[in-house]
Amino acid sequence: MIDSGAIELYSSKFLIGALIFIRILGMLASAPVFKSTVIKPHLKIFFAALMALIMTTSFWESQPKIEFELLNISVIALKEFFFGVLIGYSASAVFFAARFAGGVIDMEMGYNTSMLFDPSSMTPTLVGEIKDLIALMIFFIINGPNQLIEALYASFRAVPLSTFAISDATIQLLIKMVVTVFILALKFASPVLIALFCTNFSLALLARVAPQTNIFILSFQVKIAVGLLVLFSIVPLLVYVIKWALESFQSNTLQIIMTLYPGRVL
Numbered sequence: 001m002i003d004s005g006a007i008e009l010y011s012s013k014f015l016i017g018a019l020i021f022i023r024i025l026g027m028l029a030s031a032p033v034f035k036s037t038v039i040k041p042h043l044k045i046f047f048a049a050l051m052a053l054i055m056t057t058s059f060w061e062s063q064p065k066i067e068f069e070l071l072n073i074s075v076i077a078l079k080e081f082f083f084g085v086l087i088g089y090s091a092s093a094v095f096f097a098a099r100f101a102g103g104v105i106d107m108e109m110g111y112n113t114s115m116l117f118d119p120s121s122m123t124p125t126l127v128g129e130i131k132d133l134i135a136l137m138i139f140f141i142i143n144g145p146n147q148l149i150e151a152l153y154a155s156f157r158a159v160p161l162s163t164f165a166i167s168d169a170t171i172q173l174l175i176k177m178v179v180t181v182f183i184l185a186l187k188f189a190s191p192v193l194i195a196l197f198c199t200n201f202s203l204a205l206l207a208r209v210a211p212q213t214n215i216f217i218l219s220f221q222v223k224i225a226v227g228l229l230v231l232f233s234i235v236p237l238l239v240y241v242i243k244w245a246l247e248s249f250q251s252n253t254l255q256i257i258m259t260l261y262p263g264r265v266l
Helices: 004-030 040-058 070-109 127-143 146-157 167-208 213-235 234-262
Strands: none
Touching: 004 040, 004 070, 004 146, 004 213, 040 127, 040 146, 070 127, 070 146, 070 167, 070 213, 127 167, 127 213, 127 234, 146 234, 167 213, 213 234
């Protein structure tokens, strides 16, 4: 017969496992690869439950005691989900930068000209998709999914359930991360943008020298040709920059985790 002590023990284990499950779900909802709609939701839930089961057996003794109060548990669950989303977002920042850079390049090359007339049109960014796929390929090459799971594992060691709090250092790192996304986007797009600027300048001079030339029609073919030529020529440099950026953001993820509960070591 199960006594009250055993019931309390199993209830505590279940609650800790549920909160660990929620943190893992938050990471899966925002992390690259795992957040893809190609992966069915029930597979994500099964994977999160399996990881939660493994991590619960490893960490439930080191987790703080949590009171069984609905309001308290609801607040902790929201905090844990936000924590997981934060881990996944820090790994997705490079992908956001790649897509943003591709959108800017598409606009300059003329692929997304329709958005000038209808901003609500959901026109895909062709160059952004290419850059995103390159980033995804490098993410797999450097074992990005494994490192995400390791970062999640380290988060339970460094920041126990219900104990983290956003500090000034966390806010500064998040602001720095957002700014870095825009800087990375400019780095990804700058070679093509510079080439297209020189092309537009040359076409403007041509329009002054030969006014009878239909520069408007000619510019579409010339800008696309120049843009694609520069894109193909900078692929090795783009791969190197994306690889460096992914590795930098992985280290930033651990720094953000440590700022959420200062004084702990991994």
